[in-house]
Amino acid sequence: MLFATDQWLRLVPVTWDVFPNALSTAIQYASLNFPTESSWTRYNGLQQLSYFVTVFIAAPVSITTGLLQSPAISNRLGLLGTVLNRQVARSIHFISFTWFVFFILAHGIMVFITGLRENTNHMFAGVKSAGWIGFPFFVLALVLVGVAWWAASPFTIRHARLVQKTGRILVGWIKGFSEWWEPTAELSESDISPHFWPNGTMPNSAEYEDLLAGKFRDYRLRVGGMVETPRQFSLADLKTMRKQQQITTHFCIQGWSGVAEWGGVKMSDILDVVKPLPGARYAVFYSLADGSDGGRYYDVHEIFNMRHRLTILAYEMNGEPLSVLHGAPLRLRCENELGFKMVKWIAAIDFVRDFGDLGAGQGGYNEDHEFYGYRMPI
Known part of the structure; x- marks a missing residue:
């Protein structure tokens, strides 16, 4: 959905001013003197850089380095598979996922401390409002995720082969297709x-x-x-x-x-x-x-x-x-x-x-x- 609309443009910095603005915003957050929140219309420098790194750097890096840990793919890419060998790719992969952990923690905390009602309205109701219209949907989503988490492990243990067969249906054809690639490296x-x-x-x-x-x-x-x-x-x-x-x-x-x-x-x-x-x-x-x-x-x-x-x-x-x-x-x-x-x-x-x-x-x-x-x- 991000790329099906023009919303991705909001994440791309277009001037170098984003860096001093991001530093200023970070200092304000650290001092607990929060800047004025205007993300409904535009992100501040720190938000824009964070989203840009997550969507345009960390995500493609994670996908690429994950695939490079595959023998069929790495051994097909010649010099690229050699320079970005499995251990190099694995280290970069770990760093990129460390970023995701940091981003999720920071993002989740900021949702709560910078205006829970307004933020949940933005995310779950798509409106700019000081009311509670989005909050019930937020709570419902939390409950559904919690129930799914609570049920997942017992279900997968009891039905391990079913889970495996489902995964095979979803991605087995991709794995089978990659066997046809001639390993050349x-x-x-x-x-x-x-x-x-x-x-x-x-x-x-x-x-x-x-x-x-x-x-x-x-x-x-x-x-x-x-x-x-x-x-x-x-x-x-x-x-x-x-x-x-x-x-x-x-x-x-x-x-x-x-x-x-x-x-x-x-x-x-x-x-x-x-x-x-x-x-x-x-x-x-x-x-x-x-x-x-x-x-x-x-x-x-x-x-x-x-x-x-x-x-x-x-x-x-x-x-x-x-x-x-x-x-x-x-x-x-x-x-x-x-x-x-x-x-x-x-x-x-x-x-x-x-x-x-x-x-x-x-x-x-x-x-x-x-x-x-x-x-x-x-």
């Missing part, structure tokens, strides 16, 4: 992080210990399901295939990020060998490790996303064989998804038509246990 060796944080529950089985003791000579990657040619690949087999190296940013859902060079075989080459059937829509990756709550870790990906240029099965990290901490002998790198989607210690890949009968049917271990989305490019 590759960095240089100077960008590689000195420390790359490991996480995830480590494999804890005799099977894995035997593989590790034999330096993975007996490791076999089983690829099957809805494919024309099921295969088992040894690590040596994978290393004879065309190798791809890429320096990319890893985005963890916990908020941290890191840059590393990955080397491995393209998933598109694996698909060309096994030839998924026309009805296959998803690739399911199974780990040799369990999840944090017990049960085998797995995750599901749209099959088309496995053909992305930077989607690989990595067996090297920073020029060295992949370490156990980071997923040896094999881990997925899918550069337009968050880190938990990139299964480590891969045991098998199955191509399926649907994942409703896998685990709790949500598309992955974290999706089953923690209400994550099975598509996480944002």
Whole structure:
């Protein structure tokens, strides 16, 4: 509504006089000798600057830096995604939201102490009056917000999947659309992080210990399901295939990020060998490790996303064989998804038509246990 009318013009300073006027107004407020209120017709310098910063600076900065924390978006923007990398964007994002907290507190306090009746009339009745016409609507709004706040947490706890499905309907198509963007941002060796944080529950089985003791000579990657040619690949087999190296940013859902060079075989080459059937829509990756709550870790990906240029099965990290901490002998790198989607210690890949009968049917271990989305490019 602000931009559908000419009201936005009231927020834009047109002379440098706004700065000394804002300072003078701030001193008057601080001395509790409030200036004459005339916001019905024009804002004073302090009000105008506050609204201008909120609408034209803080809001777009918050939106932009929020989106830059997305792997699909940041890895698509080349140099911009590198300069405004996730941690820089996250810090700016925090500062901009600190401004919003300050603005809300200051604005709310000023509504009460500079004339509650007149201000609520302006906001809730659209009239300039000293009466009480807007105040009942203000109280009603407070009650509705309070009731909604009181009911929200119990409702969301009882109906968590319903809330998740509603969110998927609202924004899932945006997340799905962003998967189609080709991740193109590759960095240089100077960008590689000195420390790359490991996480995830480590494999804890005799099977894995035997593989590790034999330096993975007996490791076999089983690829099957809805494919024309099921295969088992040894690590040596994978290393004879065309190798791809890429320096990319890893985005963890916990908020941290890191840059590393990955080397491995393209998933598109694996698909060309096994030839998924026309009805296959998803690739399911199974780990040799369990999840944090017990049960085998797995995750599901749209099959088309496995053909992305930077989607690989990595067996090297920073020029060295992949370490156990980071997923040896094999881990997925899918550069337009968050880190938990990139299964480590891969045991098998199955191509399926649907994942409703896998685990709790949500598309992955974290999706089953923690209400994550099975598509996480944002």
